[in-house]
Amino acid sequence: MAAKSGASPHQNEVTPPESGAPPVRGAEPMPTPAAPAPFRPGLEGVPATQSAICDIDGQRGLLTYRGYPLEQLASNSSFLETAHLLIWGQLPTIFQLRDFEREVQMHRRVSFRIRDMMKCFPAGGHPMDALQASAASLGLFYSRRALDDPKYVFDAVVRLIAKIPTMVAAFQLIRKGQDPIQPRDDLAYSANFLYMLTEREPDPVAARIFDSCLILHAEHSLNASTFSARVTASTLTDPYAVVASAVGTLAGPLHGGANEDVLEMLEQIGSVEAVEPWLDQAIKAKKKIMGFGHREYKVKDPRAVILQGLAEDLFLRFGHDPMYEVARRMEAVAAERLGPKGIYPNVDFYSGLVYRKLGIPRDLFTPIFAIARTAGWLAHWREQLGANRIYRPTQIYTGSGERSWLPLENRPAAV
C-alpha cells in the first residue's frame, strides 16, 4: 500500500523533469516583438514544447513510447505497464508494477455522489460529455492541490487511471435505466472494464485485444487534446481539470470523434462495389474522408496497421464482419486517389471495427479512447510541471482600429 504508507517506489523516483528532458525555459532566443514568428494556422510545424515521452516518424510510420516501439508494447506489455512507462519514464520493476496494479484496483470505485450526479444527466447526452463532467467533478472530491508532493501526484494518477473506466461504464448502464455495477477485484484492468460495461465476464482473447487497443491509444505526442492538457496543466490547476479539458478536446470529429464517423461512413457505403463511386463523389465534393489523413503521418498510421491485425484476430475467433471488406476496398481505392497527397488510414479507421466486434456501442468509442489517452495526458501533466511556464502565445490582431462608443440612437441601422 505504498501510496498510503508514503513508501511507494514511485514516490522515490525522480519527480519531473523527466530523465533526458532538457529544461525548456530560455532554450531558444525568443523573437522580438518587432519580428513576430510567422503565423502558422493550426500551429503546423511549430514546436510548442519539448518532450521525452513519445516520438513519431511520420515519413516511415514509426511510433515509440519512451523509446520502445509501439509494436513491441502492443504485443508484450499490458495497458497498466505501458501507462507506468509513459507516466514515470521507465518500464516498472515487478514490484512497481504489482504496486501500481494494486493501487489502481483499490481505487476503481467512484463515489455514490458521482453516480447520483450521472443519474441526472440526460440519457440521450453524449457519453463524452458525461465523462468530461464526471472527470471534472473528481476535483470536488480531491480538492487538495499539492503539485510538488510526489504522493499527491501518484494518488492523482492512480485515481484518474482507475476511475475513468468506471465512470464510462457507469454512464452506459445508467442511461439504459440500470444501476452501475461495481468493479470486480479478481479481474484485470481491461477485463474489469468490459465486465462493468456488458455485465458479463469477457472472453480472455477479447480482453487481451481490448488491452492492446488501450496501449495503441495511450499516447501520441502533442496532438490537440494533449496540447489542451498541457495548456491547462501550465496554469497549475488540478489534474482532474487537466484531464477534463483534454476529454472535451478529444471529443471533436477531427480528433477522437472520427472513429464513430468511420463506421457510419462504411455503413452508408454499404458494399464493396459502392466504394469507388462513393469515394470519387466524396473527393469531387471536397469532403474529408473520416479515418484518413494525419498531420504527422504521410504513410499509413502504424496504429492502423496493428489495429487491422487485431480486427482480423477478432474475426477469426468471433466471426467475420462484412464491413471489413468495405474498409479494405476503401483503403485500396483511397491509396490511389489520396495516397499521392500523403493521405492514408489513421488510427480511427480500423478501431471502430474492432470495438464493434467486441460489442461496444458506437458512441463509447471515443470515451474508450479517453480511457487510454488518460495515461498520455498524465505523462504530459507531469512533464509540464517539471519545467513549467504558463502557455501564453501571441496573436496577429486583424480587427478594427480604435473607435468611439456610440449611444444606441446614434448607431447606423444594421445592413
Ligand code: COA
Ligand atoms: N480526406 C480527404 N482529403 C483530406 C483528408 C481526408 N481525410 N485529410 C486531409 N485531406 C486533404 C485536405 O482536403 C487538404 O487538401 P488541399 O491541400 O487540396 O486543400 C490537405 O489534405 C491537407 O488537409 P488539412 O485538413 O489541412 O490537414 P490537417 O493536417 O490540418 O488535418 C486531419 C489533419 C486529421 C484533421 C485531417 O486529415 C482530417 O480531417 N481527417 C479526417 C478526420 C480524421 O480521421 N481524424 C482523426 C485523426 S487521427
